[in-house]
Amino acid sequence: MRISDQQVADLRNYEVNNAYDQLIQAQNTLSSGRQINAPSDNPAGTGTALSLQDELAQNTAFTATANDSQSWMQTTTNALNGVNDTLLSIRTLGVQGANGTLTADERTALANQVGQLIQQGVQAANATYNGQYVLSGQQTLTIPFTTTTSGGLTSVAYQGDSAPITRELSPGLVSQIGIPGSNALPAVFSAMSQLQSDLLGGDSAMISGDLATIDKAQGGLLLAQTSAGAITNRVTAVQGSLQNQNTTLTAQWSGIVDANFAQASVTFNERLSTYQASLTAAGKVVQSSLMDFLK
Amino acid sequence: MTATFSGVNTALRGLEAEQIAMNVSGQNTANASTPGYSRQMVDLQTTDPISDPALGAAGPGQMGTGVQVASITRAHDSFVQQQVIYQNGQQSQLQTQSDTLANISQIFNEPNSTAGFGTLLSNFFTAWQGLANNPTDPSQQAVVAQRGADLAGGLNGASGSLQKMQEQNNAEIGGFVTQINTLTGQIATLNQQIAEVTAVGQQPNDLKDKQDNLVNQLSQVVGVQATYQANGTVNVSLAGSGTLVQGIQSHQLTTVPDAVQPQFTAVAFQGQPGQISVNGGSLGGAITARDQTLGGQLTTLNTLAANIASAVNNLQSTGYGSNGATGINFFVGTSAATLALNPVIAADNTNIAASSAPNEPGDGSLATKISQLQETPAGQPTTLQDQYNAMITQLGVNGQQAQTNLTTGTLVLQQLTNQQESVSSVSLNEEASNLMRYQQAYDAATHVMSIMDQTISDMINQLGG
Numbered sequence: 001m002r003i004s005d006q007q008v009a010d011l012r013n014y015e016v017n018n019a020y021d022q023l024i025q026a027q028n029t030l031s032s033g034r035q036i037n038a039p040s041d042n043p044a045g046t047g048t049a050l051s052l053q054d055e056l057a058q059n060t061a062f063t064a065t066a067n068d069s070q071s072w073m074q075t076t077t078n079a080l081n082g083v084n085d086t087l088l089s090i091r092t093l094g095v096q097g098a099n100g101t102l103t104a105d106e107r108t109a110l111a112n113q114v115g116q117l118i119q120q121g122v123q124a125a126n127a128t129y130n131g132q133y134v135l136s137g138q139q140t141l142t143i144p145f146t147t148t149t150s151g152g153l154t155s156v157a158y159q160g161d162s163a164p165i166t167r168e169l170s171p172g173l174v175s176q177i178g179i180p181g182s183n184a185l186p187a188v189f190s191a192m193s194q195l196q197s198d199l200l201g202g203d204s205a206m207i208s209g210d211l212a213t214i215d216k217a218q219g220g221l222l223l224a225q226t227s228a229g230a231i232t233n234r235v236t237a238v239q240g241s242l243q244n245q246n247t248t249l250t251a252q253w254s255g256i257v258d259a260n261f262a263q264a265s266v267t268f269n270e271r272l273s274t275y276q277a278s279l280t281a282a283g284k285v286v287q288s289s290l291m292d293f294l295k
Numbered sequence: 296m297t298a299t300f301s302g303v304n305t306a307l308r309g310l311e312a313e314q315i316a317m318n319v320s321g322q323n324t325a326n327a328s329t330p331g332y333s334r335q336m337v338d339l340q341t342t343d344p345i346s347d348p349a350l351g352a353a354g355p356g357q358m359g360t361g362v363q364v365a366s367i368t369r370a371h372d373s374f375v376q377q378q379v380i381y382q383n384g385q386q387s388q389l390q391t392q393s394d395t396l397a398n399i400s401q402i403f404n405e406p407n408s409t410a411g412f413g414t415l416l417s418n419f420f421t422a423w424q425g426l427a428n429n430p431t432d433p434s435q436q437a438v439v440a441q442r443g444a445d446l447a448g449g450l451n452g453a454s455g456s457l458q459k460m461q462e463q464n465n466a467e468i469g470g471f472v473t474q475i476n477t478l479t480g481q482i483a484t485l486n487q488q489i490a491e492v493t494a495v496g497q498q499p500n501d502l503k504d505k506q507d508n509l510v511n512q513l514s515q516v517v518g519v520q521a522t523y524q525a526n527g528t529v530n531v532s533l534a535g536s537g538t539l540v541q542g543i544q545s546h547q548l549t550t551v552p553d554a555v556q557p558q559f560t561a562v563a564f565q566g567q568p569g570q571i572s573v574n575g576g577s578l579g580g581a582i583t584a585r586d587q588t589l590g591g592q593l594t595t596l597n598t599l600a601a602n603i604a605s606a607v608n609n610l611q612s613t614g615y616g617s618n619g620a621t622g623i624n625f626f627v628g629t630s631a632a633t634l635a636l637n638p639v640i641a642a643d644n645t646n647i648a649a650s651s652a653p654n655e656p657g658d659g660s661l662a663t664k665i666s667q668l669q670e671t672p673a674g675q676p677t678t679l680q681d682q683y684n685a686m687i688t689q690l691g692v693n694g695q696q697a698q699t700n701l702t703t704g705t706l707v708l709q710q711l712t713n714q715q716e717s718v719s720s721v722s723l724n725e726e727a728s729n730l731m732r733y734q735q736a737y738d739a740a741t742h743v744m745s746i747m748d749q750t751i752s753d754m755i756n757q758l759g760g
Binding site: 001002003004005006007009010011014036039040041042043044045046047049050051052053054056057058060061062064065068069130131132136137138139140141142161163165166167168171172174253256257289290291293294 | 327328334396397400401403405406407408411413414417418420421424425427428429430431432654655656657658659660663666667669670671680683684685687688689690691692693694695697698709712713716717718719720721722723724725726727728730731
């Protein structure tokens with residue numbers, strides 16, 4: 001092949017540029033710390049990275065839901081425990097009241113105490129989380145339990161509904177979160193009111209009968225507490241798995257998008273050597289021609 | 296019998312021919328780095344011998360009369376030149392294509408888990424999940440409204456950037472047309488000069504180099520086909536769209552409003568009705584980028600925007616806001632450019648429907664359904680998120696392909712240039728070698744003349760004396 005001087009110069013430019021371009025690409029990977037800087041760097045990898053990004057975003061959202069649900073359940077459990085505490089105290093008063101030796105005044109005093117405890121129980125049941133009543137069913141803006149007192153008798157009415165609060169805990173899975181107040185609590189409050197009424201009435205036998213009603217109502221309350229505990233456990237499990245998932249997703253995303261520094265450094269050094277070699281070759285090639293020997 | 300002084304003449308012709316040959320070498324050496332210069336070669340031929348029929352019978356045969364320069368030709372491979380013209384057109388278009396795709400990629404800034412365009416979409420759906428947890432919380436309602444406005448604003452911005460790029464490409468068209476007209480005018484003028492030179496039997500070497508340069512420049516601006524005529528002139532045509540240069544006549548192009556998209560410019564022949572389709576070169580690249588690359592991207596983005604709006608609105612309009620309002624759309628507008636948060640919602644966030652039934656403040660099931668739209672196809676073949684991901688992946692595939700094509704094209708062009716330079720460019724070694732040869736021949740011819748002179752002077756002086 002005939003070799004012209006222009007050809008040598010052009011080849012030199014082309015090769016040096018080429019080596020330089022490759023070097024800059026390796027440098028870009030190293031300095032940005034990413035092997036995918038634009039979708040065109042690796043379209044398939046970009047597709048996977050985008051899916052992982054969505055899953056990460058969803059994971060964050062589901063984690064927020066789980067944390068929120070956890071707090072909701074905490075408030076619910078505290079509320080149910082509070083009601084349970086007052087129920088136990090009222091039962092103790094009922095046991096005292098069932099003693100036939102008490103005077104009417106003493107029973108009235110007990111009835112007043114029961115009335116105060118009912119108010120206390122209602123206050124516990126009307127707990128709110130983030131401005132929402134946790135025991136109103138879906139009527140979260142309506143106070144669930146209201147009391148009316150007439151003639152020393154305290155009665156409690158439920159204002160909420162029986163529809164449970166639901167949350168999407170994991171993709172596509174909508175679960176019941178929270179216990180509607182219609183579940184177990186009206187029976188508890190009505191047993192309390194009944195005891196108060198019978199204490200005022202003074203019939204020991206009826207008071208003893210009320211104790212049985214209270215025990216039955218407490219059984220229902222215990223059931224509600226148990227299911228609240230089960231929901232809390234489920235939410236805790238979801239939180240744990242979301243956290244694991246987050247770690248895995250982050251690692252996967254990083255594996256696709258981020259540069260492997262060891263590999264990137266090796267590539268960079270290889271290309272640097274190539275570039276330096278091409279510069280050396282370009283500098284040395286054809287420094288003289290036959291013209292130099294013409295005399 | 297030959298004339299006494301014919302030998303002197305023969306030697307003189309040798310001197311003259313070698314002198315011309317050395318001049319040509321000088322010209323080649325001087326232009327060793329002139330772009331587009333084709334090295335020239337002297338074509339030496341023997342002059343006509345003496346062949347008088349009357350003398351022929353007596354003599355030993357035909358007697359030579361020396362040398363002459365028959366022609367000075369340029370070293371040129373017209374086949375490679377045709378390929379270069381084609382490849383130039385491809386290359387400029389590929390460059391524009393690759394640049395455009397890289398610019399589009401920058402709009403979306405993917406993959407990026409914190410600042411990519413996709414986060415606008417996932418933030419929007421995440422906000423709905425937050426609202427589902429606290430359906431009556433004014434701050435969650437405000438977040439949903441804000442994320443909705445952000446998403447709409449992001450789509451407006453992306454659409455605006457794409458349109459801006461379309462306008463930039465469009466604005467270049469006029470300049471390219473002017474460039475084409477200037478070049479075709481110059482080629483036509485050059486054709487005339489070349490025809491005049493070849494008409495008197497000479498080789499218009501330098502003019503032909505100039506012609507090649509102009510056609511090369513033209514082929515970078517627009518894809519053309521060149522047909523070389525026997526008299527050295529070139530006819531240039533747009534592939535399938537008409538003739539730009541025919542002999543000494545050049546046909547000027549002009550810009551007209553595009554028939555389909557009147558806001559854009561199209562190309563037409565001056566004085567002829569109808570626009571023409573143009574391929575290749577920077578001009579073809581600008582038009583392809585504007586109509587296909589950017590236009591296609593806008594269509595995809597508009598479809599995505601319309602799908603987001605319809606999917607969200609279909610659910611939203613069936614639900615109930617915390618103020619009891621129902622039948623209100625979340626988004627207004629149906630394209631990426633016009634999508635916006637419904638002003639009714641922007642004015643009062645409690646209009647955002649999170650509940651499937653009225654008067655159930657704790658019911659966030661509708662908000663949950665909307666947040667699920669991200670991953671659940673709603674009356675559409677794929678999910679909204681998949682539609683976005685597919686758009687970005689396609690952009691990556693196209694970008695990668697354009698880069699590969701560009702790299703391949705650069706390599707092809709480099710090889711063609713290499714071939715062309717191998718044939719046409721000056722080699723100083725070769726010129727030095729030629730110069731030595733011509734110099735030696737010139738020296739020898741002077742010796743021959745000197746001996747002739749000696750011989751004749753001997754004859755005149757000694758015989759005459």
